[in-house]
Amino acid sequence: MIMRRIFVQGVVVLVGILMVFGTVMAEKKGGTLTIGRPTDPVALDPALETTAPGAWVYFNILEPLLVLDHDMNITPKLATEYKVLSPQKVRFHLRKGVKFHDGTPFNAEAVKFTFEKAYQSKPQARWASLAGPIDRVEVIDEYTVDVITKEPYGPILRSMAMCYTGILSPTAVKKLGPEFSRSPVGTGPFKFKEWKTNDHITLVRNEDYWGKKALLDQVVFRVIPEEGARTLALRTGEVDFIIHVAPTEIANFEKDKNFTVHKAxxxxxxxxxxxxxxxxxxxxxxxxxxxxxxxxxxxxxxxxxxxxxxxxxxxxxxxxxxxxxxxxxxxxxxxxxxxxxxxxxxxxxxxxxxxxxxxxxxxxxxxxxxxxxxxxxxxxxxxxxxxxxxxxxxxxxxxxxxxxxxxxxxxxxxxxxxxxxxxxxxxxxxxxxxxxxxxxxxxxxxxxxxxxxxxxxxxxxxxxxxxxxxxxxxxxxxxxxxxxxxxxxxxxxxxxxMIYVSRNYVKGFKAHSVEYNLGFGETWLDK
Known part of the structure; x- marks a missing residue:
């Protein structure tokens, strides 16, 4: 009886290991994910673009100090930890060994630069008022900053987790000037490659990413204004993934084994x-x-x-x-x-x-x-x-x-x-x-x-x-x-x-309750 129990438990453990191992081994590197979406962005710099068409793209390029996970919990990103020092001050310890896509080191000065650009520009960045009464960022050392508000501000941590607050490369901003809004440089799993207005935006994998490398070689955001045309493009395989699905088509896609409907x-x-x-x-x-x-x-x-x-x-x-x-x-x-x-x-x-x-x-x-x-x-x-x-x-x-x-x-x-x-x-x-x-x-x-x-x-x-x-x-x-x-x-x-539809070979994507948080860092193609 004891031997039988040990055998059964061993089988369960082995099956569990195989399931985990199989999932990891099933991930495939490479390929291009082509996305059909309804409209082009205003810009790709959060200072100028705080709507979804831009955020869908730069969420994969720029990273904030914190992020909201799929359960809407605050989790670390470019910050490894934080501590509320007073009702008006939060200290962030920053991730070490991170570089921007242009090779510039990520550090406390980059955080300070990003917030000063947002709050001291005239006019201020469009997201500045959304993040609350931030007064300044103080550099404590190379990898420590204090974010200080003008008054006690309850939602400060959630503000730091907004996609708009992604940290920018100071070098790129100074070098590119206004062109930064069309070719952003961050620390994310994907790097900007090109933008052809009202046609497509292409991102490529960041081979030097500090975290788990993206599996996709490229992500292409195509503009297809008509929902009928987007649906047809998905069905014919012209695109792999579409945003803003025709409501009449959702049930049909859910019944079709060739497609996956992602919801949040x-x-x-x-x-x-x-x-x-x-x-x-x-x-x-x-x-x-x-x-x-x-x-x-x-x-x-x-x-x-x-x-x-x-x-x-x-x-x-x-x-x-x-x-x-x-x-x-x-x-x-x-x-x-x-x-x-x-x-x-x-x-x-x-x-x-x-x-x-x-x-x-x-x-x-x-x-x-x-x-x-x-x-x-x-x-x-x-x-x-x-x-x-x-x-x-x-x-x-x-x-x-x-x-x-x-x-x-x-x-x-x-x-x-x-x-x-x-x-x-x-x-x-x-x-x-x-x-x-x-x-x-x-x-x-x-x-x-x-x-x-x-x-x-x-x-x-x-x-x-x-x-x-x-x-x-x-x-x-x-x-x-x-x-x-x-x-x-x-x-x-x-x-x-939030409803998206993809071909069934698109794996690893998970819809987020925040429309702007459309991340493809863990997405891969099983084909």
């Missing part, structure tokens, strides 16, 4: 933003009317087709500080309620069924791009049609993503509405509530493209970011969301999931 619960809220400084959207009754006029359930069922979920707040449930704003109960789809609110605001139907106030038609201008987000064009057009049903004329203008993004980020936004999705990259409420809704955050200072101004919200988000007590911070963000629900700053449409 996302942190992104797709919405129609409203410019509150531009009449008539300065009237909360009009904004509430628009909220009642949009049939979110119809969009989720007939356009998104199960690939997204109904938003319950202006941030995703996976974000610290989330509170259910009960948007479906406060603003259910109700055209009669919408019309009553508009009538209360002085808007009456004209002979052409478009609402008027005197001789003024209720016309709203709306800017959007196609292909940046899943079904963004179709959803935007559906919202336009729904608003027309209550007599609101929407002048919809589609443009290239870079142009639309620039307009949304401009100090003076000349449109009433804009289509956008906001992802809380570090999964902390401060990232969204402070940057999106503080009255001092009008672009380019920060990200309040809504031109929202509520002194009580300002006070709450200021207090929340300076508080280290998690329960107190949650309570403060809860009140912020209660106020936002009353004020109606945006029209949330869906919470997106």
């Amino acid at each position: 619960t996302g942190l992104q809220v797709f919405h129609i933003g409203m410019n509150l400084s531009k009449p008539p959207l300065d009237d909360v009754r009009v904004r509430r009317a628009l909220a009642h006029a949009v049939n979110v359930d119809y969009i989720l069922q007939h356009i998104m087709e199960g690939s997204a979920t109904r938003p319950r707040s202006y941030v995703s449930p996976g974000v610290f500080g989330f509170k259910d704003m009960n948007l479906d109960k406060l603003y259910p789809y109700d055209k009669n309620k919408a019309l009553a609110l508009l009538a209360e605001a002085g808007w009456k139907p004209g002979p052409d069924k478009i609402l008027r106030k005197g001789n003024e038609k209720l016309t709203l201008s709306h800017i959007a791009a196609r292909g940046r987000y899943m079904k963004d064009g179709e959803v935007t057009e559906a919202v336009q049609a729904m608003l027309k049903e209550i007599g609101v004329d929407v002048n919809l203008q589609f443009g290239e993503w870079g142009s639309v993004f620039t307009q949304i980020r401009s100090p003076k936004l000349d449109h009433h509405l804009f289509t956008l999705a906001w992802i809380t990259t570090n999964a902390d409420g401060d990232y969204s509530f402070y940057n999106l809704f503080h009255s001092k955050g009008i672009p380019p200072t920060s990200w309040n493209s809504y031109r929202y101004n509520n002194p009580r919200v300002d006070k709450l988000v200021e207090e929340a970011r300076a508080t280290l007590d998690p329960k107190k911070r949650e309570a403060l963000y809860g009140e912020v969301q209660d106020l936002l629900a009353k004020d109606v700053v945006m029209l949330p449409i869906y919470n997106s999931n």
Whole structure:
């Protein structure tokens, strides 16, 4: 009996060893992974590009001190350890023996250079406000730095784990100047090779990488704007992997053994933003009317087709500080309620069924791009049609993503509405509530493209970011969301999931909840 138990245990151990050994041995080095994606980046320097099309690429080139793993835990990257010395100071011990792609040594001076470039440039890097009130970086020795904030700042460690904070080669920045934004140099598993605008970007393996070397020889990001064309390219083998899959195709891909569907619960809220400084959207009754006029359930069922979920707040449930704003109960789809609110605001139907106030038609201008987000064009057009049903004329203008993004980020936004999705990259409420809704955050200072101004919200988000007590911070963000629900700053449409599809020979890839964290350092091709 004892011998039988020993034999069985031995077999189990042997099988386990073979499984592990087999997995390791199965990894194959070499090959090119070709990715079909909808749009080109604005730039490849985080100082200028804080949206996914750029981050998908530079996440593989640049590395921050810390990173959020797939379970959203903070883990070391270019820092080996950290210690919170005070509410305003964190000490980081840096990884030794690391070199940038151009041969420049990675050290404390490079960290200091990166943060000074972001915070001391005029204007500041686009990510500077997102990372919080960082005052300076002090070099303690060659491999030790202190990051110091202007005030106590609860989310500092999560800020250091954002993809935007990847450390740059000081040598390359000084040598390349503005061209660095098109040919970044970092410490990551892949090196930049070339960028042909609106066609492709190519990365190659970093043979001198400090960690486990990438298995792929190359990663090619191809621009294929139409989702139908991307799907066809995947099916024919023209590409190996696609971003933004047509919802109608997901179930078909899941049933087909030739493909693999990769999923993660996302942190992104797709919405129609409203410019509150531009009449008539300065009237909360009009904004509430628009909220009642949009049939979110119809969009989720007939356009998104199960690939997204109904938003319950202006941030995703996976974000610290989330509170259910009960948007479906406060603003259910109700055209009669919408019309009553508009009538209360002085808007009456004209002979052409478009609402008027005197001789003024209720016309709203709306800017959007196609292909940046899943079904963004179709959803935007559906919202336009729904608003027309209550007599609101929407002048919809589609443009290239870079142009639309620039307009949304401009100090003076000349449109009433804009289509956008906001992802809380570090999964902390401060990232969204402070940057999106503080009255001092009008672009380019920060990200309040809504031109929202509520002194009580300002006070709450200021207090929340300076508080280290998690329960107190949650309570403060809860009140912020209660106020936002009353004020109606945006029209949330869906919470997106991260969904990618690859050929079945693509192995080792794992989808991340943060859309920007699209890493291919462990991906390999079984062919």
